[in-house]
Amino acid sequence: MTRQQLSSFIRSTGSYLCVGLDSDPAKIPPHLRSSKNPVFEFNRQIIDATKDHCVAYKINTAFYEADGVKGWETMERTVNYIPKSHFTIADAKRGDIGNTSAQYARAFFETLPFDAVTVAPYMGEDSVRPFLEHKDKWTILLGLTSNAGARDFELQPAGDGLLYEKVLTSAARWGTPDNLMYVVGATQAEAFTRIRSLTPDHFYLVPGVGAQGGSLEAISKKAMNKDIGLLVNASRAVIFASTGEDFAAAAKKAAADYQEEMRRYVSTAAAAG
Amino acid sequence: MTRQQLSSFIRSTGSYLCVGLDSDPAKIPPHLRSSKNPVFEFNRQIIDATKDHCVAYKINTAFYEADGVKGWETMERTVNYIPKSHFTIADAKRGDIGNTSAQYARAFFETLPFDAVTVAPYMGEDSVRPFLEHKDKWTILLGLTSNAGARDFELQPAGDGLLYEKVLTSAARWGTPDNLMYVVGATQAEAFTRIRSLTPDHFYLVPGVGAQGGSLEAISKKAMNKDIGLLVNASRAVIFASTGEDFAAAAKKAAADYQEEMRRYVSTAAAAG
Numbered sequence: 081m082t083r084q085q086l087s088s089f090i091r092s093t094g095s096y097l098c099v100g101l102d103s104d105p106a107k108i109p110p111h112l113r114s115s116k117n118p119v120f121e122f123n124r125q126i127i128d129a130t131k132d133h134c135v136a137y138k139i140n141t142a143f144y145e146a147d148g149v150k151g152w153e154t155m156e157r158t159v160n161y162i163p164k165s166h167f168t169i170a171d172a173k174r175g176d177i178g179n180t181s182a183q184y185a186r187a188f189f190e191t192l193p194f195d196a197v198t199v200a201p202y203m204g205e206d207s208v209r210p211f212l213e214h215k216d217k218w219t220i221l222l223g224l225t226s227n228a229g230a231r232d233f234e235l236q237p238a239g240d241g242l243l244y245e246k247v248l249t250s251a252a253r254w255g256t257p258d259n260l261m262y263v264v265g266a267t268q269a270e271a272f273t274r275i276r277s278l279t280p281d282h283f284y285l286v287p288g289v290g291a292q293g294g295s296l297e298a299i300s301k302k303a304m305n306k307d308i309g310l311l312v313n314a315s316r317a318v319i320f321a322s323t324g325e326d327f328a329a330a331a332k333k334a335a336a337d338y339q340e341e342m343r344r345y346v347s348t349a350a351a352a353g
Numbered sequence: 354m355t356r357q358q359l360s361s362f363i364r365s366t367g368s369y370l371c372v373g374l375d376s377d378p379a380k381i382p383p384h385l386r387s388s389k390n391p392v393f394e395f396n397r398q399i400i401d402a403t404k405d406h407c408v409a410y411k412i413n414t415a416f417y418e419a420d421g422v423k424g425w426e427t428m429e430r431t432v433n434y435i436p437k438s439h440f441t442i443a444d445a446k447r448g449d450i451g452n453t454s455a456q457y458a459r460a461f462f463e464t465l466p467f468d469a470v471t472v473a474p475y476m477g478e479d480s481v482r483p484f485l486e487h488k489d490k491w492t493i494l495l496g497l498t499s500n501a502g503a504r505d506f507e508l509q510p511a512g513d514g515l516l517y518e519k520v521l522t523s524a525a526r527w528g529t530p531d532n533l534m535y536v537v538g539a540t541q542a543e544a545f546t547r548i549r550s551l552t553p554d555h556f557y558l559v560p561g562v563g564a565q566g567g568s569l570e571a572i573s574k575k576a577m578n579k580d581i582g583l584l585v586n587a588s589r590a591v592i593f594a595s596t597g598e599d600f601a602a603a604a605k606k607a608a609a610d611y612q613e614e615m616r617r618y619v620s621t622a623a624a625a626g
Contacts, residue, residue, distance in 0.1 A: 102453070142449060142454070143453075143456050145464075146457075146463075146464060147464065148429060148460065176446050177498070177499065180375070180413060180415045183416050183418070184415045187415065190419075191420065192421065200446070202495055203473075203495070203502050204504065204507070205502045205505050206500050207500065229450075229479040229480050230477060232478050233475060233477055233511070236511055237511065238506070238509055238516060243506065246506065250505055
């Protein structure tokens with residue numbers, strides 16, 4: 081999916097919601113546990129219920145790997161079940177020396193059909209470049225994350241700025257706004273103006289709304305650009321909105337509520353643009 | 354495996370070699386390709402041939418994930434095939450917010466029986482701690498890596514030192530030499546004296562000997578401590594020493610050559626200690 085296609089899809093749905101399929105087997109509604117594959121059955125119903133209200137799905141690989149081989153089977157079935165209209169993200173936080181990153185890129189872009197994979201920047205350019213070399217695919221590099229640990233390194237002084245700023249500006253030379261996005265946590269709203277000034281044209285994947293407490297309004301007002309430029313992820317706040325038999329309806333309502341709020345910000349951006 | 358057990362195992366074998374099972378399916382000897390699972394058959398023969406000459410095996414998860422579900426099956430069979438006497442490392446470079454890192458720890462320490470997993474530090478303490486909380490398991494944190502990209506961030510000034518130094522000293526407060534090791538690349542020999550002064554008691558996992566060009570002698574002289582304190586990894590230089598029908602014998606010889614050289618350094622350390 082190109083940047084323009086993603087932007088058009090966002091404008092037509094009025095939503096820049098990404099639904100995070102952090103489908104912890106321990107939290108699957110009890111009535112699904114007799115299914116042959118409870119996690120896939122859960123994901124299938126969540127996708128059916130939310131697809132009209134979001135533009136992207138993010139699969140957090142950790143929750144699948146925790147189940148080993150069976151978990152990878154579920155991940156494969158899930159990403160193949162997502163409608164082709166939607167942007168798919170492997171939230172995998174990979175990154176290693178070049179020949180190894182090339183294998184990770186193959187895992188998520190060729191063996192599995194993801195549009196994008198999240199990548200950790202610590203090992204530098206040659207650990208990121210193999211992901212960028214896949215045509216029509218996206219690298220989503222960790223910039224400033226939503227967790228408390230962001231203070232330990234990301235927000236520390238590094239040269240003439242902070243480490244995450246150095247990551248943003250360095251990576252902007254390795255990729256382009258057409259194949260590179262950044263992870264910027266919703267809990268970092270005060271930093272969004274600065275981040276947007278450093279990387280005006282890139283999309284951001286924004287986790288941390290909902291369960292982690294970030295404000296959708298604050299982020300949207302500070303960080304939207306001419307393409308909208310945001311994918312805001314909600315995981316637990318949508319998929320576990322209810323853990324009863326009404327879980328899919330509750331997820332649909334949560335996603336529709338996000339869409340309704342987002343539609344207002346998209347309209348405002350369109351009016352201003 | 355405790356630090357003392359690992360140190361005793363190294364002294365008794367005279368080897369601190371870790372064999373890296375970066376078993377790229379494209380490089381498996383042609384005569385194995387008719388096997389039901391060529392990669393597992395390759396790994397099985399490599400393990401049989403090298404186990405008397407090494408103390409650890411490192412599975413690079415990327416090379417297995419590139420094959421999807423089948424690759425994870427091969428990884429599971431391989432780690433279960435490794436003798437219980439040997440230290441097993443999932444070279445996975447994982448790291449995410451706390452609830453997600455907890456799932457990765459479960460994947461490698463519970464669902465799979467690895468002794469250790471490599472972890473990326475960018476997201477800070479709460480992304481690392483879930484790995485450290487597993488009793489009798491090891492976290493191997495990226496410190497200073499062997500690739501050219503180490504210059505982009507790891508070797509940049511951060512506060513009153515370099516970023517990788519800040520990572521080493523910060524993490525030394527989160528874990529202990531009994532549950533935390535560091536990845537330090539063999540190509541960084543000139544930095545080992547400084548690194549050992551910052552973290553005198555920790556084990557280092559040292560990749561980059563062999564194909565990447567690091568010197569075993571230089572590293573061993575600069576970085577050994579009273580426990581030996583080193584696991585030196587060789588991947589391609591051992592497992593692909595030959596890609597013909599003699600691959601296992603060639604791997605055995607390559608591993609035995611490392612062991613022979615290492616035994617000299619272990620003896621010297623013992624004499625000095």
